[in-house]
Amino acid sequence: xxxxxxxxxxxxxxxxMKEAMFAAPVGDDVFGEDPxxxxxxxxxxxxxxxxxxxxxxxxxxTNQIAIRLHTQIQTEVICHKYSHIYLYExxxxxxxxxxxxxxxxGNLGKITAAQVAESINPxxxxxxxxxxxxxxxxxxxxxxSIYTLDExxxxxxxxxxxxxxxxxxxxxxxxALVETGxxxxxxxxxxxxxxxxxxxxxxxxxxxxxxxxKADIKRARKVRKAFGGGMRQAGFMAAAGIYxxxxxxxxxxxxxxxxxxxxxxxxxxxxxxxxxxxxxxxVIARLEGVSPEEFMKKLSDLRIKSVKFGKDLVRFVxxxxxxxxxxxxxxxxxxxx
Numbered sequence: 001x002x003x004x005x006x007x008x009x010x011x012x013x014x015x016x017m018k019e020a021m022f023a024a025p026v027g028d029d030v031f032g033e034d035p036x037x038x039x040x041x042x043x044x045x046x047x048x049x050x051x052x053x054x055x056x057x058x059x060x061x062t063n064q065i066a067i068r069l070h071t072q073i074q075t076e077v078i079c080h081k082y083s084h085i086y087l088y089e090x091x092x093x094x095x096x097x098x099x100x101x102x103x104x105x106g107n108l109g110k111i112t113a114a115q116v117a118e119s120i121n122p123x124x125x126x127x128x129x130x131x132x133x134x135x136x137x138x139x140x141x142x143x144x145s146i147y148t149l150d151e152x153x154x155x156x157x158x159x160x161x162x163x164x165x166x167x168x169x170x171x172x173x174x175x176a177l178v179e180t181g182x183x184x185x186x187x188x189x190x191x192x193x194x195x196x197x198x199x200x201x202x203x204x205x206x207x208x209x210x211x212x213x214k215a216d217i218k219r220a221r222k223v224r225k226a227f228g229g230g231m232r233q234a235g236f237m238a239a240a241g242i243y244x245x246x247x248x249x250x251x252x253x254x255x256x257x258x259x260x261x262x263x264x265x266x267x268x269x270x271x272x273x274x275x276x277x278x279x280x281x282x283v284i285a286r287l288e289g290v291s292p293e294e295f296m297k298k299l300s301d302l303r304i305k306s307v308k309f310g311k312d313l314v315r316f317v318x319x320x321x322x323x324x325x326x327x328x329x330x331x332x333x334x335x336x337x
Contacts, residue, residue, distance in 0.1 A: 003326050003333075004305045005262075008172075008255070008281060008319035011203040013240060020243040026235035029055070030225070036235030040242050044209050047245070048194065049185030052217035053209050055238055056229050059084075059171045062195035062210040064092045065223045067132065069216055070165035070192065071099040076128040078102045078119050082109045082141035084169055085134055096227070100128045108276070109142025111135070113154035120162060133159055136169040138176050141309070144259075144282030146176045149186060156190040166190070171197040171208070175280040178252045192216065201252050201281060202244035203320040207237050248320070255281040255318040258327050262316060265331045271295060283316040284309055295337075302333040 004010055013021065027033035041053040056062045063085050071077060077093060079086055081103035085093060093099050102119050104111045121127040133155065137147040159166040168191045170176075177184060188194065193212040198204040210220055224230060231237075256279075263278040266285045274286040287295055292308040299306055309315035 001326070001329055002303050002305070003322070003330055005316040005318065005322065005330075006305050006307045008200040008317045011199075011320040013205055014203065014248075014320070016247065017203065017240050017243045020239045021236045024235045024239035026233040028232050029234045030230040030232060034233060034235040034238070036242070037231075037238040040238040041209065043242060043245060044196065045211050047184045048188030048211050050188045050194075050211045051214040053211040054217050054220045054224060055231075055234060055241070056208050056210060056224055057206060057231065059169070059195055059197040059199075059208040060089045060092065061224065061227055061229050062197075062208045063134075063167075063169050064089060064096050065210055065220045065227065065229075066167045066193040066195060066212075067093055067099065067134070068097045068223050069212075069219055070132040070167060071097045072131070073098045074100075074128050075131040076100040076102055076121060077132045077134055078104065078111075078116055078130060079134040080104055080106050080109050080111050080136065080139070082139070083134060083136050084140055084171065085136075087141070099132075102130070107142075108145035109136065109139030110145060110147055110151065111155075112151070113158050116155055117158055120164070130162075130164055132165045132167060134167045134169060136171070138172040138280050138282070140171070140282065143276030143278065143284040144172065144175065144280035145277070146179060146279050148180065149182055149190075152187075152190055165192045167192060168194040170194045172200055172280065174249050175201050175252050175256070178250060179256065179280060198241040198244055201255060201319065202241070203248050204240040204244050205237065207241055209241070251320070252281070255320070255322070258322060258324070259283050259316075259318040261327055262318065262330060265334060266316075269334065269337060271337070281318045283318075285314050285316070287312050287314065298337050299334075302336060304330065304333060 045053040273288040
């Protein structure tokens with residue numbers, strides 16, 4: 001049995017999802033004529049209490065489209081220094097939008113309204129204009145840490161006061177929502193745009209959705225076209241998203257339970273000095289006396305896959321295809337380390 005914990009993007013469509021995909025009516029989405037894509041966009045926009053949505057191939061694309069919408073040349077994005085939009089999207093902020101970035105520090109990948117207030121540039125010829133703040137929930141590099149609405153509301157109020165747009169990289173937002181009990185609409189009310197990934201914890205084979213106002217999503221369609229993201233009979237993939245929203249949201253709690261158990265197992269190893277607080281489905285272990293490469297080689301020999309996440313960090317992510325039997329087997333195998 002291979003135990004693959006590198007990412008929650010590794011999931012494969014369930015039988016029910018496959019059935020929904022093969023049965024989906026389709027059309028040409030670039031012409032706006034794919035009924036299943038339209039249904040997905042309407043469904044998720046309604047769930048978040050916003051006007052519109054656009055289906056895209058990836059979360060990187062939905063994030064980068066949002067940044068393009070909310071910035072111009074010589075403007076600046078404020079985000080945490082460990083943000084996915086900065087670290088893991090191929091330099092897209094610069095390459096796609098020619099915008100500057102101001103990176104903030106913060107506990108477990110989160111920033112505060114006070115930090116944002118201090119970081120907004122003055123109206124000065126020497127400084128780029130601050131036009132966008134981007135948050136990430138859950139925070140990947142923070143070990144799946146969760147922003148609460150009480151943390152977000154003052155940031156949103158500050159952005160509104162200053163005329164600054166607010167974007168949420170919500171790749172794993174549903175992981176946060178099943179823990180906090182907040183409704184998607186609670187979050188849609190505070191952001192100009194939100195990116196939601198369908199191919200991580202929700203278990204779809206591909207795809208992300210950007211939600212926002214009608215005006216922003218209309219502009220987003222032009223940007224998506226320029227980015228090469230216009231898809232044709234995309235309804236087969238959109239059907240997976242509809243199925244996931246209907247059947248695979250609440251089960252995310254199971255991933256979180258297994259992640260906490262996995263974290264406890266790792267914390268007992270002599271080579272693990274720290275396990276980040278496990279809030280959702282991401283477990284990050286800090287090593288001592290062994291390099292990530294050496295540790296991962298030992299795991300690989302035991303048919304366990306993980307990823308290096310820093311000079312002394314290794315990450316594990318639980319997901320739809322990691323069940324109780326895998327968790328039990330994981331615990332048995334790591335006793336050999």
